[in-house]
Amino acid sequence: MNVTRLTFEQFRNLENGDIFPCDSINVIHGSNAQGKTNLLEAIWLFTGGHSFRGTKDAELPRLIDGKNADSASLSMSLFTEGREQELQLHFKNGRRSSVINGVEKKTGSALVGKFCAVIFSPEHLLLVKEGPARRRAFIDGALCQAKPAYARVLANYNKALLQRNALLKDMVRHPELRDTLDIWDERLVLFGTQVVLERIAFCRQLAPKAVEIYAGIAKEKEAVSFDYAPFDGADDLISVTESFAAALKNAQNTDIRMGFTSVGPHRDDLSIEINGLSARTYGSQGQQRSIVLALKLAEADILFEKTGERPVILLDDVMSELDMSRRDYLLNHLDGRQVFITCCDPETVRLMEKGRGFLIENGRVKN
Ligand SMILES: Nc1ncnc2c1ncn2[C@@H]1O[C@H](COP(=O)(O)OP(=O)(O)OP(=O)(O)O)[C@@H](O)[C@H]1O
Numbered sequence: 442m443n444v445t446r447l448t449f450e451q452f453r454n455l456e457n458g459d460i461f462p463c464d465s466i467n468v469i470h471g472s473n474a475q476g477k478t479n480l481l482e483a484i485w486l487f488t489g490g491h492s493f494r495g496t497k498d499a500e501l502p503r504l505i506d507g508k509n510a511d512s513a514s515l516s517m518s519l520f521t522e523g524r525e526q527e528l529q530l531h532f533k534n535g536r537r538s539s540v541i542n543g544v545e546k547k548t549g550s551a552l553v554g555k556f557c558a559v560i561f562s563p564e565h566l567l568l569v570k571e572g573p574a575r576r577r578a579f580i581d582g583a584l585c586q587a588k589p590a591y592a593r594v595l596a597n598y599n600k601a602l603l604q605r606n607a608l609l610k611d612m613v614r615h616p617e618l619r620d621t622l623d624i625w626d627e628r629l630v631l632f633g634t635q636v637v638l639e640r641i642a643f644c645r646q647l648a649p650k651a652v653e654i655y656a657g658i659a660k661e662k663e664a665v666s667f668d669y670a671p672f673d674g675a676d677d678l679i680s681v682t683e684s685f686a687a688a689l690k691n692a693q694n695t696d697i698r699m700g701f702t703s704v705g706p707h708r709d710d711l712s713i714e715i716n717g718l719s720a721r722t723y724g725s726q727g728q729q730r731s732i733v734l735a736l737k738l739a740e741a742d743i744l745f746e747k748t749g750e751r752p753v754i755l756l757d758d759v760m761s762e763l764d765m766s767r768r769d770y771l772l773n774h775l776d777g778r779q780v781f782i783t784c785c786d787p788e789t790v791r792l793m794e795k796g797r798g799f800l801i802e803n804g805r806v807k808n
């Protein structure tokens with residue numbers, strides 16, 4: 442899918458008006474605080490998701506004399522499913538509504554599935570830099586987009602986990618409750634096995650794509666690997682069920698003592714290595730950035746395989762810390778995808794073989 446026109450009205454600091462992106466690389470450049478990230482955020486909001494910066498909807502309308510205006514609107518022309526489509530997103534008094542091809546919808550979430558995008562923003566570097574929770578959240582988030590039924594499986598698991606943890610805490614005062622622990626273990630194993638199997642299948646799709654993209658970014662100078670294998674080689678219903686049940690049983694005494702569940706998919710990690718070393722501990726800034734990019738672009742490729750439509754790629758401030766050959770990959774080797782890249786350096790536009798540059802100054806976008 443391609444965004445062919447984007448219109449802003451009272452949105453953040455962006456001047457009211459239209460921009461007309463091209464269907465390949467769009468570089469949005471300008472000094473700090475001019476509105477580059479605001480522009481990517483405007484596009485992202487059409488996915489129906491929350492702002493990737495954690496901003497509340499009521500804070501999106503233009504600030505006038507230190508107060509947010511009551512409303513803001515965005516509209517997008519989008520080429521998808523073989524035709525031009527029109528989407529609108531309205532923010533009024535902190536609430537969203539939308540219009541899809543002229544049909545009014547009471548919510549913004551009606552847009553979910555209409556417009557698909559993948560965003561890289563500097564905060565996403567935490568995906569490599571921080572602990573396993575970030576990587577689990579990435580896998581789970583990507584899985585929920587690619588396979589919406591997964592959200593229910595995960596919710597069932599999390600509910601069973603909360604209940605088991607509550608029981609473990611109660612057992613300090615009521616040791617007789619131990620008899621009921623097996624019931625919760627069974628539920629945890631039932632849902633946890635589904636979570637693990639879905640994640641294994643997803644990571645098996647993701648890993649080779651991310652490895653190939655990383656090789657492109659790093660010009661094959663480094664070997665990267667991604668591995669999600671919570672129970673060693675176990676990868677089918679019977680072996681994962683047995684392994685998880687055994688691990689849970691093994692940990693029962695520890696769990697009772699500590700008052701929480703110490704094993705299961707809520708503790709798993711996606712291991713990422715470069716040339717055999719942990720990317721989190723030993724990766725350079727540029728390597729870590731390249732890994733997150735490879736994962737995000739691989740996620741976009743999986744969505745493309747599922748839906749037949751290529752998601753729009755939004756890359757916020759991705760160029761800093763990347764050497765020339767890595768920049769060249771992003772600017773000239775993402776064929777067939779519509780990409781929006783923000784950066785401060787106007788020279789970036791010159792490195793691009795085809796595409797369009799937009800200068801943004803104080804919220805005004807110039808072609
Ligand atoms: N609701 C709003 N109304 C008006 N201006 C806003 C609003 N929200 C943010 N801004 C302004 O937008 C500007 C920041 O825009 P943005 O984050 O897009 O900058 P940027 O070009 O991405 O900068 P950097 O290169 O530093 O990342 C700030 O000056 C901020 O005050």
Ligand SMILES: [Mg+2]
Nearest residue numbers: 477478479758
């Ligand atoms: Mg920015």
